[in-house]
Amino acid sequence: MTSSVASVLASLFAQVPTPEEINAKVDLDSLVLLEVFYFFTVVIMWLIHVGFMAYEAGVARRKNIMSTAMKNILTIAVVTPSFYYFGWYIYGCFEHGGPAEGHAGPAEFPGFCGLTAPWSAGMGGNLESSLTGHLSLVFFLAFLLFSWTTASIMSGAVIERIRLSAYLILAVVLGSSVWIMDAAWGWSSGGWLTTNYGFHDSIASLVVHGVAGAFALGVLLNLGPRIGKFDREGLARTFRPHNTHLTLMGLMLIFTGFYGFYAACLFIQSTVFPGWLNIYLSPTTLGTIAMVITFGFAGGFTGGWIASRGDPFWTLSGGLAGVISVSAGADVYHPSLAYILAASGGMVAVWAGGYIEKKLRVDDAVGAVAVHGVCGFYGVLLVGIFAGGFPTGVNNVPSSFGGQLMGMLAFFPLAFLPGYIVSWLLKKANLLRVPPEVELEGMDMAEFQQDFFPEFERVPEVVVLPTGEEVEAGPVLLESFAQVNGDRAGVTAGEERRFP
């Protein structure tokens, strides 16, 4: 009996791993956890794009549904390879402004930069078990989803008159060059804005949203408004969304995906307390940012509802604006502060949206410039006021109002000018906008030769005049078309019915 017990105990002790073996297993588990974590942030972030598609397709008139949705789908087709082939390299190697120096060939790029070229070990299947080995692929994917988001932000602003191909070219410029350049400068631990000025934008108020909004503004100035958007006095008319429920559901999907977006903006450092780092490698926690985003939605809905006096579209858009306004300081803010600041952001978006449409007479179909652009810049400014002094990045440079202003001054031209210049070139080549006849008839017939609600009776399109009166859109649009082309005599009452 005694010998039997001794034998069992001996066999048990023989299986006890050494401390070294335990450490090795813990390290391996940590790496697997890390890879799984980022993988699922990517899965959740797909909902942002489902949401953008539903949101924009709902806002579009019936005649433009599929051409609107296809923009969102094909964003993935063009931004994915372009971000792979040069976007990720820009992030890895342009932290100091221009490309990293001191390397003779692709194999000799220093550090992280060396893993970002498309032919490098970090960009293909990789069995090296480390942060810079096989894990670099899930980091790449998380940033790729951010890239799709920037393009999708611009996408909503330009619907119902931009050519699909023109949009795709602009999406490549924004999603694979412009935004990732600003991320290299101010959304990485080694970026020159971070290390020199303490620029702090932890969950990308400006580097994703603000920059995409500024780029979209540059495009809109060349693209022009939809035919009939403004009357002869320059007062704005309103086109009724074909499906407001779809639009609101799209926004809710975007909100859901934002939790993945927020989580993907953190690093896991499981061997050091508290286990989480922001993009600048400063400590924070997952709970901190989750509270800020949730209170950001609450405050944003409240602010949007108050400022718009209960308008459903702007109430929900206010939620998005609220979150964007507090994202820059989401690793720092107290939930109450996030709630209050987000409410102000929701209000700012409503007021900015009205100003952009009514005063600047820019036709932004979904309010992207106001919600993403204005609130993105506003959010970074708020950090300078409410989180000034917080140490940012590996150099622990305190964030400051001046440092935040420096980031804003650097990023506005970086985003606006490419948007304006590329869209101007496309316009000069007559490749930016669909022909006016096609715009009146609806883009779906020209692009896809079909009506995507064939079983439903087609009812006349309506438009809301600046006076608030809702009228049949056909005559209004044809009159606007005639203003564009200077021949009112060619339009007769009978022919107006061809374009309901």
Next chain:
Amino acid sequence: MIDSFPFDEWTEDITSFWTFGPENSTGTYVLTVLGIILMVAALIYWVWLENKKLAAQAELLRSAGSLPPASPTAPGPGFEEPPLAGPSTDPGP
């Protein structure tokens, strides 16, 4: 049983397989170039195909006679073409 697989040996075999992601090999350079060619060609094709479709539809609508001739100039404000609202915001006399 899974612990008994010869993972070290397999790892070496997999790592050296050319499509899996070895670094800086001729194979990955070639694949990169081919991928970039496909990406650029697809964008050019999109522009060409859509231009053809839009031109055909616009011509069809014009030939139906229901609209006045369209301006050859693409609409849009730009800084040099006030008002900012563009051509559909004719401020009138």
